[in-house]
Amino acid sequence: MNLFGGTISKLENGLSYxxxxxxxxxxxxxxxxxxxxxxxxxxxxxxxNEAKESSISANRTDARHYDFSIEIGTSGVYSNENFRTRPNGNAVNMDAEQAKLAENTIYYNALIERLNSKFSTLNTVVKGGR
Structure with missing residues (x-):
């Protein structure tokens, strides 16, 4: 059963990212x-791009067959090898990292709020609109 037209699974993928x-x-x-x-x-x-290229889906020959797919992918994390900001070879810019952390926190919280909204709607439906 796909609640909310797949919105919850998309929000889950966003939270994973x-x-x-x-x-x-x-x-x-x-x-x-x-x-x-x-x-x-x-x-x-x-x-x-990896998600588009690395999923395997079932071959359905009948509408009654279950549809499923398997995701195969890597972590998506890579290192910036070309940057050197300090004499010891360390490439971490603390101000930039803190700004990225703040931006990512805002993004994460927005996804959580949206997910809570979906669960609240489901709760309302289960309770019969009360």
Missing amino acids: ATLKNKAITQNIANVDTPNYKTKEVSFQDIF
Whole structure:
């Protein structure tokens, strides 16, 4: 059963992306003083392209057959090898990372609010509009 026309699964995918991006940003911040550490990035475009190319769907020969697909992909995290900002080889720009973290937090919270709205609607329906 696909509640809300697949909206909840799309919100779940968005939350997974935001969580992965948050992990990369926090790793960058944690390694701000590590020599030769290169910043990690999460590219939405790369994840999107991999998702388009790396899914296997069932061959349905009858409308009564269940439709399913299997997602095969990588993490979508890559290192920026070309940046050197300090003499020790560390490429972490703390101001930029904190700005990315704030932006990602806003994005994550917006997705959570939307998901809560969907669950609230479902709760209202289950209670019969009360």
